[in-house]
Amino acid sequence: MMNMQGFADQIAIGAVTTLQTAAASLVLGIGLGLCGAAAKRASSRATRSVAGAYTTIVRGVPELLIILILYFAGTAALSALFGRYLEVDAFAAGVFALTIVFGAYATEVFRAAIQAVPAGQIEAARALGLSRISIWRLVILPQMWRYALPGLGNLWLTLLKDTALISVVGLDDLMRKASVAAGVTHDPLTFYSAAALVYLLFTSISLVALAALERRSYRGIRTA
Numbered sequence: 001m002m003n004m005q006g007f008a009d010q011i012a013i014g015a016v017t018t019l020q021t022a023a024a025s026l027v028l029g030i031g032l033g034l035c036g037a038a039a040k041r042a043s044s045r046a047t048r049s050v051a052g053a054y055t056t057i058v059r060g061v062p063e064l065l066i067i068l069i070l071y072f073a074g075t076a077a078l079s080a081l082f083g084r085y086l087e088v089d090a091f092a093a094g095v096f097a098l099t100i101v102f103g104a105y106a107t108e109v110f111r112a113a114i115q116a117v118p119a120g121q122i123e124a125a126r127a128l129g130l131s132r133i134s135i136w137r138l139v140i141l142p143q144m145w146r147y148a149l150p151g152l153g154n155l156w157l158t159l160l161k162d163t164a165l166i167s168v169v170g171l172d173d174l175m176r177k178a179s180v181a182a183g184v185t186h187d188p189l190t191f192y193s194a195a196a197l198v199y200l201l202f203t204s205i206s207l208v209a210l211a212a213l214e215r216r217s218y219r220g221i222r223t224a
Contacts, residue, residue, distance in 0.1 A: 011177050029159070039051035178195035
């Protein structure tokens with residue numbers, strides 16, 4: 001196998017891009033998931049139906065297809081709007097697509113976590129005269145995170161790996177950098193193995209961090 005000399009810096013740049021894409025999608029996806037969970041618990045039937053259709057469609061379509069559809073749809077929309085061919089930025093398209101996917105799965109995680117909050121505590125908060133916003137901020141959200149963390153952790157690990165799919169629309173992430181290096185050197189084993197090790201490093205660090213977060217979320221709570 002050839003050595004990594006001359007390409008190690010490119011692999012590192014791709015790894016940073018992968019982390020940036022995943023982190024941005026995580027933050028936006030959590031916000032979308034919270035909105036989706038709230039919509040599924042809304043009193044309006046129409047709102048619940050829209051939220052249900054969103055999660056059903058996104059979870060039923062492969063992530064790669066969603067990325068391609070959003071990328072080409074965005075390019076077509078921009079081109080039609082400005083009257084000339086304009087291509088969607090690969091990073092923006094990737095983050096948007098992964099946010100949509102992560103948000104759909106996070107919606108179900110948050111919905112289940114909210115349902116796990118004891119109903120008696122919510123009723124007690126209402127009896128005390130707290131507003132709906134105050135109930136969410138003081139009662140539901142602090143406890144919901146504890147129940148949601150394991151599921152969100154699994155989604156984060158999946159999200160890290162799904163960033164590799166965005167290389168198909170030209171994002172210079174870890175996977176694309178490894179693919180280019182493999183093509184130039186005709187040594188795919190070295191560079192794809194290097195990419196695999198970097199992904200494994202990311203997920204290993206994430207597992208340690210998630211375990212620490214879960215322990216912290218249970219501080220002061222007696223568990224069986």
